[in-house]
Amino acid sequence: MSQQHYASFATRPETSRGRLHETEASHTRSVFQRDRDRILHAGAFRKLQYKTQVFVVHEGDYYRTRLTHSLEVAQIARSIARALGLDEDLAEACALAHDLGHPPFAHAGEDALQAVMEPYGGFDHNEQTFRIVTELEQRYADFDGLNLTWETIEGVVKHNGPLGGAGQKPLRPSIVAFDQAWPLELDRYTSAEAQVAALSDDIAYNSHDVDDGLRSGLIEVEQLLEVPLVGDLYKAVLAAHPKVDAARQRYEVIRRMITHMVDDLIAETKRRVAEGGVESAEDVRGLGKPLVAFSEGMREKDKGLRAFLLRDLYRHTKVNRTRRKARQIVSELFECYLAEPECLPQEWRRQAEAESGEAGRARLVADYIAGMTDSYAMKEHRRLFDLNALAEK
Incomplete structure (x- = not known):
């Protein structure tokens, strides 16, 4: 979009507040286009293809997944941003990133992780999305996370509006720590582009x-x-x-x-x-x-x-029955991995054993489970709990 098409209240890429880790500018893409591309290439984004929207993936190939939902959100966001004279790329980046933190089995999986993580600070998919883009996604040699622009991170962390106000839940430690290093103005509203992505x-x-x-x-x-x-x-x-x-x-x-x-x-x-x-x-x-x-x-x-x-x-009976099974799978996986970290893959096991306290190990186990697809979670559960699957590796 050329500058003359921007509304006066649009967020312009040339006035971005930049990135936490300074990066050489691209000659072919704006900063928000680079954000979009980093999200598209993230491992967490690819996994959305096999994560539940409403129906678990094995229930049918034609139902929407978290990936197709995110693409549809991005299309709608771009259309609205264009009509309002906003930056389409920033709106698209916020839209594509908004569900990266969802665990397998949608809200049933999140409910189960929240329940088992309650003694260790709880679990929230919006915070998990924030942690993925700021630390958990590890692809680049110079930094953890995706090193997105301030404006995209702001849109991700405040997807549901300002944080930390009266009557709201306390801020999550990961958000507090990042905000101290690079203030995100958590009590203020986001850009119009991020608001477009949310709606x-x-x-x-x-x-x-x-x-x-x-x-x-x-x-x-x-x-x-x-x-x-x-x-x-x-x-x-x-x-x-x-x-x-x-x-x-x-x-x-x-x-x-x-x-x-x-x-x-x-x-x-x-x-x-x-x-x-x-x-x-x-x-x-x-x-x-x-x-x-x-x-x-x-x-x-x-x-x-x-x-x-x-x-x-x-809350249909059929969906509820699937949700119950999903909660059981997530809960039992968590209990197993926390009690017996040797059941984790080697790289995750080493990290778990390096943690000095149970809370740190619990968070690491939650990160591992949250990154699973529906099918992988079901396969892992069968490997660990189905005695007839002893031969599976």
Whole structure:
């Protein structure tokens, strides 16, 4: 994007606050393009291909995974950023990175890790994403992590908004330590680009979870007709295309749903820009509330849709049974590795044995499990607990 196309409140790559570890500039890519590329080439990003979105990978090849979800979030984020005159590459980088810290089996895996890690500081996938990009991903000779720009790290750590305010959970030690070394202004809002990425996440999972839920048969079209947002769209599609097959009708609804939410977000954001007198990227951070947002009407519809998905899809009996198995796999793996670190792969075993306290070993075990794909976690569990798998290596 050339400079004349930037909105006044966009984050420009030439004014980036830089990287923690100074790196020679690229002659062909902006700093935010390099961030995007580093995320795309990260091992943690590739693993998302085999990590659960809603349905565990063995349940079907056509359901969305964390990888396809992240790519869809990035596409939506780029489209919105372009419409608002923002830096598309920064929005895309934040979108691609936002789920790197998810353990296997989605929120079931996270719940299990949080439970077993409770005595050792807990587990949170957003913090894990932050730790991956700042220390755990080890690819470069000169530094740990991906050495992303300040703006991308800010977008990652504040994916859900400012941190450390009244009524919020205490800041995680890893975030506190990094912030002391390189202040991230944790109590302020992020750039407009990072805010776009966060809400693109909402748009993607709302629409595509409806799609996967219908495809799986766990929810039916008739259930959706009175659900906020999607119900009116379905009625309109059924009226306009009654003879089209159900799969095409479903796709048309999802397409319209995304468009409807994107258009609402763009219109509301432009209204807030005018109302708040926002003229610079710093104005965005100091506004005291999100600049990028849905209208009040859309927020109410979104709330109703989420309630439906929680009740009828995420807590469906079939999904709950899978979640129970997933929690058991993660919990038992953790207990085994913590009690018997000799069961870990050699490089992880050496690190575990070098840890002086149980809390450090527990965090290392959690890091190892969080990096597993669904299929690898199931395979490891079978190797360790299935007596019929004694011959497996």
